[in-house]
Amino acid sequence: MAEAWFEKRERGSGWGLRIGRTLALALGRRAGRALLWPITAYFFCFLREGRVGLRRYYEALEGHPPSVAALFAHYLTFARTILDRAYLLARHPDAPPYDIRGFEAVSPFLGQGRGAVLLGAHLGSFDAARAAASLRPDLKVQVIMNVGVSRKLNEALRVLDPGAQDSILSLGGAASLLRVKEILADGGLVGLMGDRPLGGELTYEAEFLGRMARFPLGPLRLAATLQVPVFFFTALYRKAASGACRYELVFEPLCGPAPEVALRGEWMRRLGERYVDTLQAYCRAAPDNWFNFYDFWQAQDVGPPRRATPGDGGPGRVGGRAPMERSDAPRDVGARGER
Amino acid sequence: MKSEQTDFEREIAQLLVSSLNLALDPVSIDPEAPLFREGLGLDSIDMLEIALAISQHYGIQMRSDDPENATIFASLRTLAAAIKARRA
Numbered sequence: 022m023a024e025a026w027f028e029k030r031e032r033g034s035g036w037g038l039r040i041g042r043t044l045a046l047a048l049g050r051r052a053g054r055a056l057l058w059p060i061t062a063y064f065f066c067f068l069r070e071g072r073v074g075l076r077r078y079y080e081a082l083e084g085h086p087p088s089v090a091a092l093f094a095h096y097l098t099f100a101r102t103i104l105d106r107a108y109l110l111a112r113h114p115d116a117p118p119y120d121i122r123g124f125e126a127v128s129p130f131l132g133q134g135r136g137a138v139l140l141g142a143h144l145g146s147f148d149a150a151r152a153a154a155s156l157r158p159d160l161k162v163q164v165i166m167n168v169g170v171s172r173k174l175n176e177a178l179r180v181l182d183p184g185a186q187d188s189i190l191s192l193g194g195a196a197s198l199l200r201v202k203e204i205l206a207d208g209g210l211v212g213l214m215g216d217r218p219l220g221g222e223l224t225y226e227a228e229f230l231g232r233m234a235r236f237p238l239g240p241l242r243l244a245a246t247l248q249v250p251v252f253f254f255t256a257l258y259r260k261a262a263s264g265a266c267r268y269e270l271v272f273e274p275l276c277g278p279a280p281e282v283a284l285r286g287e288w289m290r291r292l293g294e295r296y297v298d299t300l301q302a303y304c305r306a307a308p309d310n311w312f313n314f315y316d317f318w319q320a321q322d323v324g325p326p327r328r329a330t331p332g333d334g335g336p337g338r339v340g341g342r343a344p345m346e347r348s349d350a351p352r353d354v355g356a357r358g359e360r
Numbered sequence: 361m362k363s364e365q366t367d368f369e370r371e372i373a374q375l376l377v378s379s380l381n382l383a384l385d386p387v388s389i390d391p392e393a394p395l396f397r398e399g400l401g402l403d404s405i406d407m408l409e410i411a412l413a414i415s416q417h418y419g420i421q422m423r424s425d426d427p428e429n430a431t432i433f434a435s436l437r438t439l440a441a442a443i444k445a446r447r448a
Contacts, residue, residue, distance in 0.1 A: 198408040200424035239405065246409045282381045282409075 045107045050115035053104050061100045065093055071314035078311055081230035081318070082304060098309040101266070102146040102258050109152035119149055119256070119268035127210070127272050130250055136205030138244045139254035140275060140292075142216035142300050145310045149256040149268040150212075163204045164212040165197075198243070205249055212254065213240040215296055217313060227297040230304065234318050236297065241289045245279040251292060253299040257307045273299055362390045369440045376436070379413035380406055391437040399435070407433055420446045 045053040065072070075095055079087035087095075108116040130137045139162075141147060147164060154162040201211050218224045218237040225238050244251045253273040260266045276292045279285055304311055365373060365387065373386035376395075380402070393399040396407070410433070411422040420443060422429070432442040 196424045196426070196429050198404050198424075199411060199422055199429075202408065202412070203424060242405045243408075246405055246412070282379060285381075 042107045045104055046111055046113055050104070050108055050113075050117075053107075054101065057097065057100045057104060061093070061096050064100075065096045068314070071096070074313065074315040074317065075311075077316045077318065078230075078313075079308070081232055082308055095309045095311075098258055098260075099312055099314075102149075102312075105146065105258075105268075106148045109149055110155075112152070112155075116152070117149075117267055119153055119270055121153065121270045121272075123252075123272035123274075124270070126274050127252055130208070131210070132208035135249060136207070136209050136211065137249050138205075138247060138251045139210055139212040139272070140215045140240060140244065140251055140296055141212055141254045142214060143312045144216070144300065144303060145255045145257040145307070145312075146268065147212065147256060149258075150254070150270055153256075153270060154210075162210045162212065163201070165201065201243075202247065205247055211247075213243065215240040216300060225293050227293060229297055229317070230301055232318050236293065238289075238293075241292050241296075244276075244292065245285045245289055248278045250277050251275045253296060253303075255303055255310075257303065257310050259307065271303070275299065363392050363437075365389070365391050365436070366440070368444060369436055372440045372443065373436055375413055375417060376410060379409055389436055391440070392435050395433060395435055395439070410439075414443060418443055418447055 044056075048056075072092055075092055076086055079085075079091065105117055107113070127137055127139075151162065151164065204211055216236060218235055223238040223242075224235040225241070226233050226235055228234075229236075251274075253271075253275050255271050257269045257271065258266060259269050275295045276288065279288045369391045370386060373389045373391075376382070376389070377384055377386045389400065396402050402410075415421050422432075426432075428442070431438055433439060
């Protein structure tokens, strides 16, 4: 997904995408993939921030700086998943195949007035999953994104897939969250991204690939409030030695439904830990699927969350939430509710 | 000048405090202060929690497509008034 990077590429123009999509669908995937080389080379050369961020990622993952070839291959993987969106969402004959793993754990919760939350990350391709879901009319999948971040991306998706708006919900006001509850009550699935905090968002700290990083607390709180089972989810891009590639959709149980409100702190702490551990495991299994093209560890140290400023949190928050708003509080998921 | 809570507003205030597990005396909530941001400092996830608690306690379903959502959740007073009106 990598909205930020995507936005940088796009710079507000839907035209480039429209032309690209038309070309890609008309020429087919083989020609489309050949065209990706010069395009990727261009972005590789001119987006320095992405290279720096990736280098930090590989240093954390492998303990040594990556080769330029490895970095370029990583960019190319990302570009390929973007290209594949066009084929997957258009149900083009060239659309790559996919396998589904672990879904049998999720399916009992569908269609019985319960639903489940899928906690994903900017790892692999969420679109491969949406495309798979669109082939199953009995399956209701709604992906939630933050409005501010994803406006451009939504615009892009509208171009690529006119039906996308039905399955992507922008997380804006409270009304959109009521909508989430309604989807779950219908036995649907709600997808949330759990890896990338936005400025001003409450966060928790966890060790990720050997170094402390900050993760957004909002998705955990939302999952707690919704009181449905939570699964880790990713759609990995896998390449065989033969050069053939496929997507691997993975579902892994993280936590059962959250308990009553007074016990949620512990539940969120456990969910956060399992989520980060699982994310880490899949980064190791498929390193080039990491699509956070910025310094994941450093970017999150910039300034405390907005609500940590004195007085901003309001009088009721002092005992409730303050500890996890402070950036110096280690591993403090869900301090709220334990007093 | 803080305005006084009515009995029903106190009941809703208690529901807010218990459903969100706030470290706060329900009586101290100013019924006319904004519930969100600069007021009580609640956010949209808190609002969802409140909406769920209200539907559980009073059998009132808050709908995502209700154009009045923003006004209903403006303050304790507007929230209490909306629940009263819908319950009647």
